[in-house]
Amino acid sequence: MPSPSQQIARLHSLIPEGVKLLAVSKFHPAEAIADAYAGGQRLFGESRAQELAAKAQVLPEDICWHFIGHLQTNKVKQVVEHAAVVESIDSLKLLHAVDEAARRAGKVVGVLLQVHVAREETKFGFLPEEMTEAAAEARHLEGVKLLGVMGMASNTDDQSRVASDFKAIRGCFDSLRAGVMAGCEDFTVVSMGMSGDWPLAVECGSNLVRIGSDIFGVRNY
Numbered sequence: 135m136p137s138p139s140q141q142i143a144r145l146h147s148l149i150p151e152g153v154k155l156l157a158v159s160k161f162h163p164a165e166a167i168a169d170a171y172a173g174g175q176r177l178f179g180e181s182r183a184q185e186l187a188a189k190a191q192v193l194p195e196d197i198c199w200h201f202i203g204h205l206q207t208n209k210v211k212q213v214v215e216h217a218a219v220v221e222s223i224d225s226l227k228l229l230h231a232v233d234e235a236a237r238r239a240g241k242v243v244g245v246l247l248q249v250h251v252a253r254e255e256t257k258f259g260f261l262p263e264e265m266t267e268a269a270a271e272a273r274h275l276e277g278v279k280l281l282g283v284m285g286m287a288s289n290t291d292d293q294s295r296v297a298s299d300f301k302a303i304r305g306c307f308d309s310l311r312a313g314v315m316a317g318c319e320d321f322t323v324v325s326m327g328m329s330g331d332w333p334l335a336v337e338c339g340s341n342l343v344r345i346g347s348d349i350f351g352v353r354n355y
């Protein structure tokens with residue numbers, strides 16, 4: 135098995151320019167992250183509050199952590215302390231909790247609205263028709279900066295289904311950008327694509343891919 139930094143170098147040779155790589159390090163030890171860091175990677179994704187806190191405390195401060203898991207409001211404070219971006223904003227309640235925790239901590243946290251298009255994968259996220267209201271709400275909050283959208287495709291071998299999910303996520307981003315987020319220069323991020331489906335996600339308009347197992351190997355959980 136090549137090292138994480140070797141895998142990242144290989145991915146960078148494949149991923150087109152303009153598409154960022156989030157190294158999803160959940161369930162992998164700090165040593166693996168340190169190897170990727172030594173190779174120049176700075177963008178890492180975690181999905182559990184305590185795990186993020188534990189790793190952030192022992193790893194370099196210039197790592198940019200994205201939180202990508204379902205977040206309960208009682209864990210928000212811990213996540214806000216460490217994460218630059220919370221990608222998994224899936225309810226108005228969570229949006230407001232992150233805003234409040236960020237303002238209390240005297241910071242501004244980047245957020246992505248998670249859109250729910252996949253059929254079976256997860257019940258989390260806003261429906262496409264709920265996105266405008268959520269974005270309009272987020273725009274006015276001082277503790278968060280709305281940077282874009284995040285989503286997952288259905289977990290299926292049916293490539294046309296996966297492509298149509300990705301296009302629906304990208305479509306949500308485009309209509310927000312043309313509508314309620316018009317003129318917001320920071321609203322730029324379309325986070326979609328994982329180890330198994332990122333090339334298709336990029337074809338469908340992703341500019342941030344979240345890759346775990348292709349970098350760190352299979353997770354034991």
Ligand SMILES: *Cc1c(COP(=O)(O)O)cnc(C)c1O
Binds near residue numbers: 160202347
């Ligand atoms: C775990 C996870 C990933 C990475 O998945 P891999 O298949 O290991 O690349 C991406 N996005 C989210 C939201 C995840 O939870």
